[in-house]
Amino acid sequence: MEVIKIVGTDDTPSVTLDVANEIFEISGRSLPEDVAAFYEPILDWLERYSEEASGKTAFNFKLVYFNTASSKMILDILLKLEEMYESGKEVLVRWHYPEDDEDMQEAGEEYADIVEVPFEQISYSMD
Amino acid sequence: MDGKSTDIKEFLEFVYSFYKTMKEQRVQLVYEGEITHQITKAFTSLTETNMELDAESQSTQKKVFHVMVECLQNVGKHADCLECTDSRKDGRGTFILCKGNDEYTITTGNIVNKIKIPEMVEVLEKINSLDKEGLKQLYKQQIKEGRLSNKGGAGLGFIDIAKKTGNPLYYNFLSINEEFSFFVLTSVISRYND
Numbered sequence: 001m002e003v004i005k006i007v008g009t010d011d012t013p014s015v016t017l018d019v020a021n022e023i024f025e026i027s028g029r030s031l032p033e034d035v036a037a038f039y040e041p042i043l044d045w046l047e048r049y050s051e052e053a054s055g056k057t058a059f060n061f062k063l064v065y066f067n068t069a070s071s072k073m074i075l076d077i078l079l080k081l082e083e084m085y086e087s088g089k090e091v092l093v094r095w096h097y098p099e100d101d102e103d104m105q106e107a108g109e110e111y112a113d114i115v116e117v118p119f120e121q122i123s124y125s126m127d
Numbered sequence: 128m129d130g131k132s133t134d135i136k137e138f139l140e141f142v143y144s145f146y147k148t149m150k151e152q153r154v155q156l157v158y159e160g161e162i163t164h165q166i167t168k169a170f171t172s173l174t175e176t177n178m179e180l181d182a183e184s185q186s187t188q189k190k191v192f193h194v195m196v197e198c199l200q201n202v203g204k205h206a207d208c209l210e211c212t213d214s215r216k217d218g219r220g221t222f223i224l225c226k227g228n229d230e231y232t233i234t235t236g237n238i239v240n241k242i243k244i245p246e247m248v249e250v251l252e253k254i255n256s257l258d259k260e261g262l263k264q265l266y267k268q269q270i271k272e273g274r275l276s277n278k279g280g281a282g283l284g285f286i287d288i289a290k291k292t293g294n295p296l297y298y299n300f301l302s303i304n305e306e307f308s309f310f311v312l313t314s315v316i317s318r319y320n321d
Contacts, residue, residue: 010172011164011168031167031196054145055295065189065192065193065259066184067196067197067200068197068283068284068287069200069283071270071283071287072270072283074204075270075271098188099187101185101189103189103190103193103291106263110266110267110270113267114267114270114271123219124250
């Protein structure tokens with residue numbers, strides 16, 4: 001599959017979807033002007049990937065900020081991963097949050113409650 | 128003195144009294160006009176720089192940023208206008224950021240069609256009646272059931288503001304005419320949470 005590599009800006013996240021190197025990651029800030037347009041290619045890619053995925057998919061979220069419009073798109077990504085998990089694929093969601101950011105930690109907990117997929121919370125230091 | 132210079136003198140006095148009012152109310156940023164993505168980015172970036180200089184805690188900085196984005200996007204996406212023309216469109220409003228000793232207040236004002244008011248009041252009152260746990264549940268319900276509107280809204284903004292600030296949403300609808308009201312929303316963010 002083709003590699004998706006989007007370099008982040010001050011309002012859009014960095015995205016890497018690279019099957020060969022087993023990197024699935026969204027990081028940074030997400031408040032795109034047009035959320036649907038930004039996330040559509042990512043969701044399309046996941047849709048195609050879900051059919052051919054053979055190995056383990058460890059998907060990393062390492063966001064420092066996302067607006068509510070993006071939160072809906074993040075859920076759509078998680079639902080896609082849940083679908084894969086339910087169809088028997090090996091899936092793990094890793095939710096990284098800055099160690100002092102309770103809101104981001106809580107956001108992870110809420111997503112973990114909503115979707116039925118192995119979900120790991122990982123705190124990291126900003127220093 | 129002719130009429131024109133009297134007008135100008137009055138205007139200059141108005142500027143001074145406007146300035147004094149802004150100082151009294153501790154206004155850090157005030158704006159009236161179209162709320163675009165660029166405006167949202169500019170205002171949040173300016174405010175972040177100011178909060179950094181004031182050595183505001185990371186937690187407060189993030190909450191202020193968060194609430195500013197949601198409030199500005201609400202106006203940009205949902206504000207109606209009195210007399211729409213090609214050059215005067217929806218998505219205009221006023222934005223005011225104040226910094227008090229103990230809290231930041233973020234206020235937006237915009238025109239709404241009165242048809243929308245009952246539903247908005249219902250949502251706002253429901254949010255204000257809930258505690259932290261109740262807000263979490265409502266957020267989860269809305270994110271699961273809600274769909275992204277054609278304006279790119281997720282119907283989560285008000286809930287998220289209440290969740291992040293831990294304070295009620297202060298609001299009022301002031302009647303303009305039979306069809307429209309002016310909607311004012313104020314969110315309060317404590318500067319010292321910890």
